[in-house]
């Protein structure tokens with residue numbers, strides 16, 4: 465497992481304040497990503513649904529066509545903005561997520577696009593687990609009323625550094641996805657996500673730390689800033705957990721950029737000290753990363 469992360473890298477989580485005005489959201493994202501890059505961050509992450517308010521009624525209105533790739537600028541202004549921001553900033557950009565419309569079927573997805581330093585698209589992740597919950601007195605949300613799920617785990621290779629897994633928000637509640645990605649060699653699990661004021665305080669940090677400890681990798685969670693006027697109040701608290709589960713940096717609720725230095729040595733030290741990586745008993749239980757797994761690198 466040595467050498468998962470080839471050299472240290474600074475990651476930035478942009479806890480962006482977005483509103484209803486998509487062109488403004490895209491311009492604002494550019495400004496904040498450039499700010500993060502100017503501090504030396506090489507991997508920059510945006511939040512879930514960074515180009516729109518979050519909510520089932522907004523997905524159809526804000527959805528963009530991404531296929532065939534590359535889409536025209538009219539089909540997907542967000543694709544073009546993200547691509548040119550990555551190139552201008554000369555960074556790897558994990559572009560949060562945007563609502564996607566598949567033209568051939570009319571289906572909608574919650575989709576994350578990752579771009580390379582030269583502006584080329586490296587990976588597309590469609591949220592696999594849709595956020596359908598009903599907590600009496602808390603929150604009811606049913607993404608599946610309008611969205612369709614993606615069907616694969618997404619691992620993206622950043623050649624100078626190594627592999628990162630990208631998944632979206634509710635996907636973090638499914639440890640199998642994280643386990644598969646980590647065992648396929650990811651040094652970090654990155655989740656653009658918009659938890660809320662009911663489940664955020666309950667589980668956001670816990671899940672971030674949990675996935676890190678389970679897999680002895682870095683975990684990064686990037687939320688939108690909270691908008692007290694919005695129907696959906698995002699939790700905020702973007703954070704990075706290290707392979708021991710220690711939180712290296714955590715935002716409050718407002719707009720903020722969180723930075724962390726990730727190092728392969730930390731992963732190796734953690735795995736040497738607590739060697740669960742070599743102690744698994746696959747004759748007692750199955751290895752979820754083997755057999756029928758749908759993933760894409």
Ligand SMILES: O=C(O)CCC(=O)C(=O)O
Nearest residue numbers: 595633634658659660663
């Ligand atoms: O799992 C949760 O509590 C929140 C998930 C969520 O907000 C989402 O998937 O967008």
